[in-house]
Amino acid sequence: MSQGPVSRKNDSSADGIPAPSGAVNLIDTDYVVGQDNIRGRYLVNLDIHGVVFLISAVTAFIFVALALAMHDQVEPLFKAVRDWLTVHLSWFFIGSANIFVLLCLGLIVSPLGKVRLGGTLARPDYSYFSWFAMLFAAGMGIGLMFYGVAEPMSHYGTALGGTAVDANGLRTDWAPLGGAAGDSAEAARLSMATTIFHWGLHPWAIYAIVALALGLFAFNKGLPLSFRSIFFPLLGERVWGWPGHIIDILAVFATLFGLVTSLGLGAEQATAGLHALFGLPADTTTKVLLITVITLIALCSVLTGVDKGVKILSEVNMGLALALLLFVLVAGPTALLLTGVLDNLGAYLQYLPALSNPVGREDANFSQGWTAFYWAWWISWSPFVGMFIARVSRGRTVREFLTAVLLVPSLVSVIWMSTFGGTALHQALGGLTELSQAALELKMFVMLDQLPISAISSFAAIVLVVLFFITSSDSGSLVIDTITAGGKINSPVSQKVFWVVMEGALAVALLLGGGLVALQAMAVSTGLPFTIVLLVGCIAIVKGLCSEPR
Numbered sequence: 159m160s161q162g163p164v165s166r167k168n169d170s171s172a173d174g175i176p177a178p179s180g181a182v183n184l185i186d187t188d189y190v191v192g193q194d195n196i197r198g199r200y201l202v203n204l205d206i207h208g209v210v211f212l213i214s215a216v217t218a219f220i221f222v223a224l225a226l227a228m229h230d231q232v233e234p235l236f237k238a239v240r241d242w243l244t245v246h247l248s249w250f251f252i253g254s255a256n257i258f259v260l261l262c263l264g265l266i267v268s269p270l271g272k273v274r275l276g277g278t279l280a281r282p283d284y285s286y287f288s289w290f291a292m293l294f295a296a297g298m299g300i301g302l303m304f305y306g307v308a309e310p311m312s313h314y315g316t317a318l319g320g321t322a323v324d325a326n327g328l329r330t331d332w333a334p335l336g337g338a339a340g341d342s343a344e345a346a347r348l349s350m351a352t353t354i355f356h357w358g359l360h361p362w363a364i365y366a367i368v369a370l371a372l373g374l375f376a377f378n379k380g381l382p383l384s385f386r387s388i389f390f391p392l393l394g395e396r397v398w399g400w401p402g403h404i405i406d407i408l409a410v411f412a413t414l415f416g417l418v419t420s421l422g423l424g425a426e427q428a429t430a431g432l433h434a435l436f437g438l439p440a441d442t443t444t445k446v447l448l449i450t451v452i453t454l455i456a457l458c459s460v461l462t463g464v465d466k467g468v469k470i471l472s473e474v475n476m477g478l479a480l481a482l483l484l485f486v487l488v489a490g491p492t493a494l495l496l497t498g499v500l501d502n503l504g505a506y507l508q509y510l511p512a513l514s515n516p517v518g519r520e521d522a523n524f525s526q527g528w529t530a531f532y533w534a535w536w537i538s539w540s541p542f543v544g545m546f547i548a549r550v551s552r553g554r555t556v557r558e559f560l561t562a563v564l565l566v567p568s569l570v571s572v573i574w575m576s577t578f579g580g581t582a583l584h585q586a587l588g589g590l591t592e593l594s595q596a597a598l599e600l601k602m603f604v605m606l607d608q609l610p611i612s613a614i615s616s617f618a619a620i621v622l623v624v625l626f627f628i629t630s631s632d633s634g635s636l637v638i639d640t641i642t643a644g645g646k647i648n649s650p651v652s653q654k655v656f657w658v659v660m661e662g663a664l665a666v667a668l669l670l671g672g673g674l675v676a677l678q679a680m681a682v683s684t685g686l687p688f689t690i691v692l693l694v695g696c697i698a699i700v701k702g703l704c705s706e707p708r
Contacts, residue, residue: 187381306579425449495581535682
């Protein structure tokens with residue numbers, strides 16, 4: 159145990175990671191943060207981990223080139239990859255997510271929850287409001303906008319239709335669980351429970367595990383803020399060699415492709431909204447131009463850093479999202495929506511055991527096409543969101559950290575889905591057939607069109623999608639840059655610029671090379687190996703916490 163770093167080699171404060179405050183149990187290693195980096199001025203200033211940066215960058219370049227040059231050939235390949243992984247490994251994704259939830263809940267109630275990230279005397283760097291705003295905006299902003307209406311309506315339609323079987327007795331429908339054929343009230347209830355399941359405890363447990371692991375080994379153990387550090391209790395000094403290189407490269411790929419999946423969704427929805435509101439063509443050209451413009455705005459934001467650009471934009475996001483939420487709540491069926499929050503939460507808890515069951519599922523289309531994809535998508539996002547949450551969570555106890563990260567965003571998701579999804583379901587039950595017929599990216603705008611001042615609310619929704627787009631892009635680029643800089647936070651600006659541009663290029667390449675199918679395929683593909691990384695990392699978390707003073 160130590161009252162700070164045992165030696166200069168463990169003092170990473172000079173590289174942007176604060177030294178521990180108070181008692182901690184530092185790991186004594188000969189590794190110096192950035193010792194394997196390439197430094198100097200080669201046209202631009204560089205401070206990169208040679209192996210991790212070069213392999214990640216070159217692979218991304220090759221992928222962009224192939225997707226743009228052979229988009230007709232790669233689209234069927236993307237679809238085949240996505241379908242194979244979700245069909246054959248759905249049990250693995252669903253079971254792994256359950257493990258992450260159980261570990262989080264166990265740590266909250268255990269004595270290990272008293273451990274403080276950063277040392278016994280560390281105190282939080284951000285207020286609760288700023289902290290919640292940043293983790294929520296980074297975590298699932300675009301997804302809530304895209305699926306807030308689309309997902310409840312999709313599940314409602316399939317649940318109401320009930321089950322269907324082919325000549326071999328296999329389910330061919332997409333209804334969750336057994337559906338609710340002909341029962342509109344129960345179909346609505348099941349659809350909301352299912353939607354909350356996909357946006358509640360499970361995804362935030364995934365994020366929390368990654369963030370806790372990174373924060374513990376960087377702020378308490380004195381190791382670089384990099385994914386390889388999590389495995390030091392298991393691999394020892396070998397984490398600084400090729401085993402660690404592979405872990406960090408997987409984290410970069412998972413972050414890149416998980417992020418561009420959400421950027422693609424944001425481009426789809428923003429383009430659809432601009433078409434509905436202003437008549438702009440909803441074609442690929444518009445989407446590419448939109449991604450380009452937003453990437454340029456994200457460049458400006460990322461250059462100002464976390465304490466200015468990302469923090470300010472996240473708080474603006476939070477304020478505008480709250481305003482839109484309150485508008486729909488007041489303009490929609492207010493009493494029904496307020497009571498619906500508790501009803502939907504009760505339905506979620508009722509159906510939670512069945513929805514989280516990884517084996518023996520009869521609703522294969524739903525569990526594979528929805529839940530397995532979602533969990534792979536969240537896991538592919540987890541390096542990005544987890545590292546970002548870790549960077550802004552120093553000073554929190556493990557119990558405070560896990561409770562907040564697990565429960566607060568989950569509760570906000572329940573309220574958001576109950577408000578937007580509940581309003582849409584109320585309109586559909588009232589006879590609005592356009593909602594069921596509209597494309598996924600248009601459903602929210604169709605719902606808003608039935609409320610007062612729809613032009614203003616729809617424009618606000620578009621702005622919110624764009625802002626979430628920007629915060630996701632600049633937050634993601636900061637995280638990828640940290641990984642490829644050997645765990646350094648204070649790296650040259652040129653490297654952050656490179657990764658912002660690369661994210662935009664990948665989003666464009668995947669949209670041209672297969673649209674959302676390509677985006678989903680890459681999210682699932684990179685989520686698979688990183689799921690294994692996280693499962694092994696769970697062991698390291700427990701070992702690391704057990705050695706910390708409380």
